[in-house]
Amino acid sequence: MAISARAPVEAPAGSFGSDLPGFLERYEREFPEEVVHIEKPVNAEWELTALAMRLEKAKRFPILVCHDVRVNGKKMEMPLVTFLMASRLRLARALAVDARRAGITCYERVQSRLKSVVVPRSDAPVKQVVEKGADIDVRRFPAPLHHRMDPGRYITEGLFLTFNRESRLDNSAMQRGWLSGKDEIRVWLGPSTHNAHNLREYEAAGEDMPCAYWVGHHPLVLLGAETHVGPDESHYDAAGGTLGAPLRLVPSETLGENFLVPADAEVVIEGYMPKGQRKPEGPFGEYTRHVGPQRWGPFMKVTAITRRKNAYWDDVMVGHTHWISSLTKEGEAFRAVQRAVPGIKAVHVPMSGCGVAHVYLQIRKTVEGQGKVAGVAALTSFFGLKHAFVFDEDIDIFDEKEVLLALATRFQADRGMVTLPGMTGSPLDPSSQDGTISCKVVFDCTKPLGKVFAERLSIPPEVAAKIDPLEIVGRERWEKIPVEPWG
Amino acid sequence: MADFDYVPCPQCKGKFMVGVEFFRIPTAYCHCPYCATEFKVGVAAKGGADDREGNQG
Numbered sequence: 001m002a003i004s005a006r007a008p009v010e011a012p013a014g015s016f017g018s019d020l021p022g023f024l025e026r027y028e029r030e031f032p033e034e035v036v037h038i039e040k041p042v043n044a045e046w047e048l049t050a051l052a053m054r055l056e057k058a059k060r061f062p063i064l065v066c067h068d069v070r071v072n073g074k075k076m077e078m079p080l081v082t083f084l085m086a087s088r089l090r091l092a093r094a095l096a097v098d099a100r101r102a103g104i105t106c107y108e109r110v111q112s113r114l115k116s117v118v119v120p121r122s123d124a125p126v127k128q129v130v131e132k133g134a135d136i137d138v139r140r141f142p143a144p145l146h147h148r149m150d151p152g153r154y155i156t157e158g159l160f161l162t163f164n165r166e167s168r169l170d171n172s173a174m175q176r177g178w179l180s181g182k183d184e185i186r187v188w189l190g191p192s193t194h195n196a197h198n199l200r201e202y203e204a205a206g207e208d209m210p211c212a213y214w215v216g217h218h219p220l221v222l223l224g225a226e227t228h229v230g231p232d233e234s235h236y237d238a239a240g241g242t243l244g245a246p247l248r249l250v251p252s253e254t255l256g257e258n259f260l261v262p263a264d265a266e267v268v269i270e271g272y273m274p275k276g277q278r279k280p281e282g283p284f285g286e287y288t289r290h291v292g293p294q295r296w297g298p299f300m301k302v303t304a305i306t307r308r309k310n311a312y313w314d315d316v317m318v319g320h321t322h323w324i325s326s327l328t329k330e331g332e333a334f335r336a337v338q339r340a341v342p343g344i345k346a347v348h349v350p351m352s353g354c355g356v357a358h359v360y361l362q363i364r365k366t367v368e369g370q371g372k373v374a375g376v377a378a379l380t381s382f383f384g385l386k387h388a389f390v391f392d393e394d395i396d397i398f399d400e401k402e403v404l405l406a407l408a409t410r411f412q413a414d415r416g417m418v419t420l421p422g423m424t425g426s427p428l429d430p431s432s433q434d435g436t437i438s439c440k441v442v443f444d445c446t447k448p449l450g451k452v453f454a455e456r457l458s459i460p461p462e463v464a465a466k467i468d469p470l471e472i473v474g475r476e477r478w479e480k481i482p483v484e485p486w487g
Numbered sequence: 488m489a490d491f492d493y494v495p496c497p498q499c500k501g502k503f504m505v506g507v508e509f510f511r512i513p514t515a516y517c518h519c520p521y522c523a524t525e526f527k528v529g530v531a532a533k534g535g536a537d538d539r540e541g542n543q544g
Contacts, residue, residue: 149503151520280518280525283504293491293504296515427490435490 015094018245019125019264020081020216020312024063027090034062034090041068041075044153045145048082052317061086061321065312069142071153076142082315084157084219085322094220095242100346100398102323106242107331109220110227114240116247116260124250124263126214128309132254136302138179138269141215142313147285151294153179154284157316158215158269159225159235160187162198163259165205170260171195172225172235174316174324177213178281183302185213185269186281188295190427192383192436194231199273199298209273210255211300216266216314218243227328228382236260254303266311270304288354289319290430325355329382333359336381341374348397349385356384356426360397363390368449372418375442383436384426389443394456406445416444498524 016026028035042048048066055061066080085091092099095106121127143153155177162171171194177185189196195211202209217225224242225235240247249260254270261268282294316322326349337344343364350358359378365371375388389403392410396402411417418441425438432438447453470478492510493502496519509515510529518525526532 149520151518151523278515280505280509280516283520291504293506294509294517294520295506296508296512 015096015218015220015244017218018243019218019221020084020266020314021308021310023094023218024065024081024312027063027094031090031093034087036062036064038064038066039068041070042066044069044071044076044142046147048080048144048315049146049317049320052083052086052320055083056086056321061090063087063090066142069144069313071139071142076313077140078142078311078313080142080144080313080315081216082144082317083322084314085222085316085324086320088323088327091219091223091323091327094218100348103327103330103347103349104334105331106223106227106327107335109242109244110224110229110238110331112241113234113237114243114246116234116236116240116249118260119248119250119263121250124248125308126261126263126265126268126306127250127253129305129307129311130253131305132303136183136305138185138302138305139182141179141267143179144315146318147291149283149291150285151178151180151282154318155179155185155213155215156318157222157314158213158267159222160189160195161212161214161261162195162209164194164198164231165201165207165209167232168258169232170234170236171198171231172214172239174222174226176284176318177300178284180279180281180299183271184299185271185302186279186297186299187273188281188284188292188297192424192427197231202273203275206275208275210252210259211271211273212252212255212259212261213269213300214262214265214267215269216312217262217264220244221247221262223324223327226324228332236262252304253306261306266314267305267307269300269302270306271300271302273298273300285319286428287318287325287356288426288428288430290428292428321351323351323355325349326351329356329359329385332381333361333378333385337361337363337374337377340377341370343370344374345393346397347378350400352400353387356382357386357429359385359388360403361388361390362393362395362397363446364393365446365449371416371444371446372442375444376418376420379420379423379440379442383424384429385440386425386429386438387441387443390446392446395445407443410447411443411445416446418442418444494528496522496524497526498522 017023092102097105159172160175220242221239224239248263250263251257252259286292330347334347346362348360371390378388420440427436499522501521
């Protein structure tokens with residue numbers, strides 16, 4: 001790909017910039033209460049996780065910018081950003097849509113697949129600092145120690161990048177990396193991932209595999225890059241689609257001119273995976289909110305680190321609230337269902353299902369059986385989806401009390417359940433007893449067509465509208481009445 | 488999952504989860520996440536080659 005002339009590329013207005021610093025600055029200007037700067041020291045060992053857990057319990061998801069992260073008592077050079085992707089509302093604002101449409105919109109934007117552009121090194125902020133040889137030390141990054149049983153500090157919101165040996169097509173995926181040594185990162189590549197496939201190809205040819213991590217970018221770029229695309233499709237182009245502007249790329253420092261990395265990333269870590277070499281990696285607290293076991297897997301020897309002068313380290317609290325997984329799956333599921341059931345209205349991959357295992361579908365059923373068809377279609381859209389719940393239009397699939405009400409009052413297992421045993425599932429599912437084999441289930445919670453069904457409780461809307469409990473109870477007393485989570 | 492087991496570290500006795508491959512691959516070794524001790528289990532412990540460079544096996 002030839003280097004283009006200086007191409008100032010701006011994302012559409014409303015996206016809040018086109019890189020991470022731009023996003024933070026513009027978002028904070030408009031929503032200052034949602035960007036929290038923490039100046040007091042925070043230990044990388046578990047304290048950030050503790051903070052994330054408390055915020056999660058309180059259902060509050062501000063972006064956290066930690067300016068003083070300590071590792072073994074020592075202040076790290078870079079500030080850390082976390083919870084960037086923890087707010088569905090925030091990501092929806094960046095996409096300029098209602099929060100309920102964020103997943104579908106993300107998918108629609110990916111389809112535009114804007115071709116990336118290559119810029120010169122002089123125009124790439126990620127090249128402001130270049131470190132090679134003895135200067136390399138990945139342990140200088142303020143990556144946290146997230147959970148007990150993690151062997152060390154991990155890259156979590158970094159995109160692991162490889163290029164297909166034959167097609168030269170880029171592939172990026174959020175794959176965990178343990179900062180295991182000065183110039184070593186141990187990576188877990190799920191066996192069915194495209195990066196694992198690329199490694200097998202290189203090793204079959206007797207070659208080391210060039211690879212890199214890119215860390216920190218605009219949230220829409222992260223969403224696009226993490227979207228599941230085919231092996232013949234570019235993650236870079238998908239990321240440009242979600243951003244609304246072509247992704248700017250720049251040649252690597254040590255992996256050749258054709259190994260292109262995002263020019264506007266915060267940090268790029270270049271290296272290679274030595275062929276046939278393996279070391280222990282993990283255990284690691286995973287998105288399933290359970291620990292995944294230690295694995296015998298490949299590792300990366302680091303050959304260069306490049307970064308912005310004032311780079312942020314971007315971290316996702318794995319196993320805690322973030323919407324990367326949900327949003328990238330909702331659109332795929334919607335499209336898969338739409339081909340089979342045109343009356344699909346909405347899709348929600350809820351956080352309660354770890355952002356992967358459960359999918360809620362809202363349909364307008366016109367033919368009996370469409371509920372089950374919709375569920376099966378959704379389950380085929382991504383191997384990690386395990387349980388599909390299908391509802392009528394009157395059920396708000398973003399309100400889990402409504403979801404469970406429908407399960408309680410509209411579902412009969414002998415009529416509405418479809419089980420699909422022996423299917424490929426997530427290798428990290430703790431309930432699977434056979435590696436990746438999973439039994440998938442559809443729960444059809446739609447009302448039967450053409451038959452009488454009980455009406456839901458209701459009152460005249462004009463009466464509902466004129467009653468204000470705050471006015472009747474009194475504000476002072478209202479504040480003192482406890483809020484009960486089991487209500 | 489169930490393609491893993493808990494193993495105790497011979498040094499600190501802390502138990503942690505390791506994949507079944509560690510019991511089957513002669514060159515594989517475990518890394519204790521609590522004290523960083525490295526040790527072998529399964530067939531590797533019974534006399535597999537000691538190769539800390541981590542051959543695939």
